[in-house]
Amino acid sequence: MRLTRLNLEHFRNVTSASLDLEGMSHFFLGLNGQGKTNLLEAAGLISALRSFRIRETSALIQHDCERAGLFYQVEHERGNESEVTLYLSPKGKRLQVDGESVSRLGDYVGRFPTVTLCVDDIQMVRGGPALRRQFLDGAIASVDPDYYRALMRYQQALQQRNRLLKDPSRARAQLDSFDKTLAAPAWELHRSRAEQVRLLNAHLQTAYATISEGKEQAALVYQPRHEPDSAEAFLAILRERHDRDLRQGATSVGPHRDDLGFLLDGRPAQSYGSEGQQRGLVTALRLAQITRVREITGCAPIILADDVLGELDAARERGFWQAIGPDLQVLASGTAPPPEVPGRSWRIWQVESGAFTGSGE
Amino acid sequence: MNESLDRVQELLKKLPGLGYRSAERIALHLLVEKPERLEPLLTALQDAATTLHRCPVTGNITEGEYCPIYDNPARRRELVCVVETVPDLLAFERAGVFQGTYHVLHGKLSPLHNVGPEDLNLTALKERVERDGVTEIILALGNDVEGESTCHYIQDVLLGGREGLEMSRIGFGLPSGGGVTFADSATLRSAIEARRKF
Numbered sequence: 001m002r003l004t005r006l007n008l009e010h011f012r013n014v015t016s017a018s019l020d021l022e023g024m025s026h027f028f029l030g031l032n033g034q035g036k037t038n039l040l041e042a043a044g045l046i047s048a049l050r051s052f053r054i055r056e057t058s059a060l061i062q063h064d065c066e067r068a069g070l071f072y073q074v075e076h077e078r079g080n081e082s083e084v085t086l087y088l089s090p091k092g093k094r095l096q097v098d099g100e101s102v103s104r105l106g107d108y109v110g111r112f113p114t115v116t117l118c119v120d121d122i123q124m125v126r127g128g129p130a131l132r133r134q135f136l137d138g139a140i141a142s143v144d145p146d147y148y149r150a151l152m153r154y155q156q157a158l159q160q161r162n163r164l165l166k167d168p169s170r171a172r173a174q175l176d177s178f179d180k181t182l183a184a185p186a187w188e189l190h191r192s193r194a195e196q197v198r199l200l201n202a203h204l205q206t207a208y209a210t211i212s213e214g215k216e217q218a219a220l221v222y223q224p225r226h227e228p229d230s231a232e233a234f235l236a237i238l239r240e241r242h243d244r245d246l247r248q249g250a251t252s253v254g255p256h257r258d259d260l261g262f263l264l265d266g267r268p269a270q271s272y273g274s275e276g277q278q279r280g281l282v283t284a285l286r287l288a289q290i291t292r293v294r295e296i297t298g299c300a301p302i303i304l305a306d307d308v309l310g311e312l313d314a315a316r317e318r319g320f321w322q323a324i325g326p327d328l329q330v331l332a333s334g335t336a337p338p339p340e341v342p343g344r345s346w347r348i349w350q351v352e353s354g355a356f357t358g359s360g361e
Numbered sequence: 362m363n364e365s366l367d368r369v370q371e372l373l374k375k376l377p378g379l380g381y382r383s384a385e386r387i388a389l390h391l392l393v394e395k396p397e398r399l400e401p402l403l404t405a406l407q408d409a410a411t412t413l414h415r416c417p418v419t420g421n422i423t424e425g426e427y428c429p430i431y432d433n434p435a436r437r438r439e440l441v442c443v444v445e446t447v448p449d450l451l452a453f454e455r456a457g458v459f460q461g462t463y464h465v466l467h468g469k470l471s472p473l474h475n476v477g478p479e480d481l482n483l484t485a486l487k488e489r490v491e492r493d494g495v496t497e498i499i500l501a502l503g504n505d506v507e508g509e510s511t512c513h514y515i516q517d518v519l520l521g522g523r524e525g526l527e528m529s530r531i532g533f534g535l536p537s538g539g540g541v542t543f544a545d546s547a548t549l550r551s552a553i554e555a556r557r558k559f
Contacts, residue, residue, distance in 0.1 A: 153506060173514075174514060178472075
């Protein structure tokens with residue numbers, strides 16, 4: 001898949017821009033705070049209408065403006081061209097694909113996959129489990145509408161159950177009923193995560209071997225607190241926890257408490273990995289994600305690399321480009337000109353105060 | 362501009378389905394364009410407010426002691442369809458597909474909105490199951506988290522362990538006349554799960 005045009009209106013610091021993105025390699029060059037990341041963020045919104053930086057839509061709209069507008073022209077491998085229009089307002093998002101409104105996001109996610117690499121990715125190894133769950137949910141939900149729906153239902157049911165637990169006098173009678181509603185999507189998430197992490201791990205090992213020149217063995221493991229083998233088994237675990245959950249006023253077990261482990265030669269990379277190794281790991285994870293997206297959707301995702309190319313050492317960077325190959329469209333950003341990459345000729349865009357000037361314009 | 366008109370518009374806007382523009386149109390229509398329609402409307406509203414009340418058995422609105430559907434000897438009292446709201450009941454009636462009687466809950470369980478079992482029309486349901494010898498209950502609540510949890514509550518807590526009481530939930534599947542190709546996978550899954558012998 002390729003983005004051939006991206007128009008932005010009142011998006012963050014960009015008042016109006018229209019970018020012709022023919023070609024496979026685009027590099028956005030400029031000082032910090034000029035709008036490079038904003039552009040990649042706008043491009044990434046096409047996948048699941050979610051920013052890789054923040055949750056609230058209102059922050060994406062230019063100051064003092066009512067709404068932001070994004071327009072994408074996309075060329076798909078299946079030969080067809082699509083036009084996507086996305087309006088963002090404080091009230092919500094409005095989406096049109098080829099002139100037709102899309103009301104349910106569940107019917108949309110997975111059609112236009114992108115994979116974003118950013119400097120903060122390293123926090124997936126160093127930081128808390130919430131970031132790892134966020135990665136996993138984003139990686140699966142953006143290509144699997146069933147997972148997205150299960151996740152939405154799980155979150156709604158969890159919110160209801162947690163609210164109930166804060167009111168013990170009312171909770172006893174109703175808890176079983178909400179447990180049942182929670183158990184089905186919880187099991188679906190658990191099963192999908194276990195399967196997807198197993199497949200991601202296989203690709204991560206290959207990718208890490210390529211970019212680390214095969215020195216250490218990397219692994220990604222799914223670490224749920226419990227291993228239910230059916231929705232009924234999960235329901236039994238929930239029931240065992242009633243007293244404890246009521247004391248804590250929150251649900252103590254379930255996919256919202258899962259974690260992922262990064263290992264290097266069998267030891268936790270969080271404590272034993274060097275910075276270089278940790279960066280290598282998250283890069284390998286993104287490469288593994290790219291491979292999974294291709295397997296699931298049958299289409300090549302657009303790679304959005306925000307200021308990360310300078311972070312890898314020369315050997316890892318070479319390995320990275322080798323793993324990506326020349327057939328993926330890359331939109332990258334940085335404060336210094338891009339590296340020479342065999343098979344890629346960069347189109348350089350100068351970015352200044354929300355304006356973009358492409359070489360040759 | 363005109364305080365009394367603003368007040369009318371403000372109150373109309375709070376009604377379901379009315380936005381700012383519709384509220385303005387209705388207010389001006391009744392007060393300026395067709396003032397002769399105002400008096401009959403006020404009288405009709407007041408009459409309805411005094412005569413209409415909730416049926417103590419079914420929760421439906423009625424002018425008589427009981428809801429006319431429940432009172433109709435042609436309708437089967439032992440067969441009860443549980444719905445969330447009166448408009449849901451009216452939708453079934455318009456379709457003319459159901460020969461039993463209804464039970465309106467007037468809501469669904471939602472801890473986030475502070476709606477518990479005591480806020481729903483559940484005690485009357487339990488009572489009529491005993492009194493009318495109900496043999497079958499069809500749960501026609503929505504497929505969202507709150508609707509599903511309410512169904513579990515009715516089945517397990519409110520009416521749990523009763524012998525000779527059959528309970529089912531309406532199927533969620535393809536819309537009538539809809540094709541398979543364009544249905545999303547959640548709908549298709551429901552349709553497969555709710556399939557029946559042919």
